[in-house]
Amino acid sequence: MAVKIKTQFGDIEITNDVIATVVGGAATEIFGIVGMASKNQIRDNLNEILKRDNYSKGVVVRQEDDAVAVDVYIIVGYGTKISEVCRNVQDKVKYNLKSMLGITANSVNVIVQGVRVIED
Numbered sequence: 001m002a003v004k005i006k007t008q009f010g011d012i013e014i015t016n017d018v019i020a021t022v023v024g025g026a027a028t029e030i031f032g033i034v035g036m037a038s039k040n041q042i043r044d045n046l047n048e049i050l051k052r053d054n055y056s057k058g059v060v061v062r063q064e065d066d067a068v069a070v071d072v073y074i075i076v077g078y079g080t081k082i083s084e085v086c087r088n089v090q091d092k093v094k095y096n097l098k099s100m101l102g103i104t105a106n107s108v109n110v111i112v113q114g115v116r117v118i119e120d
Helices: 016-028 052-058 082-101
Strands: 002-007 010-015 033-036 059-064 067-077 105-116
Touching (some): 010 016, 016 033, 016 052, 016 059, 067 082, 082 105
Parallel strands (some): 067 105
Antiparallel strands (some): 002 010
16 A cells, blocks of 8 residues: 655655665664564564565554655664654654655554563
8 A cells, every 4th residue: 555645746656665665764774773673473474573675564554635644663772762762753753754754644653572681
């Protein structure tokens, strides 16, 4: 499924893989994030941290009217304040979607799939 945007010049379709790459890149830049997690951890492998080419497994995009709703599955670092990390992810994802793709996010739901020790 792709997000469809109507402009005065025609229609634009942005695939979910592109949106997932932008969302995953934004989320992994936040301090306290160890990595992206799969939404189906048991099926995909419980301990796997997703690489850049697999971000679509950890992001769910739903189109709502002229905007989108995004679910982001993450793994946070031990000792970080989870609520602050999640709020930072929401802000960064909304900003990157608007600035890079011109898409407004109605909601960004952050689901913490695990906690890991950050190795320096």
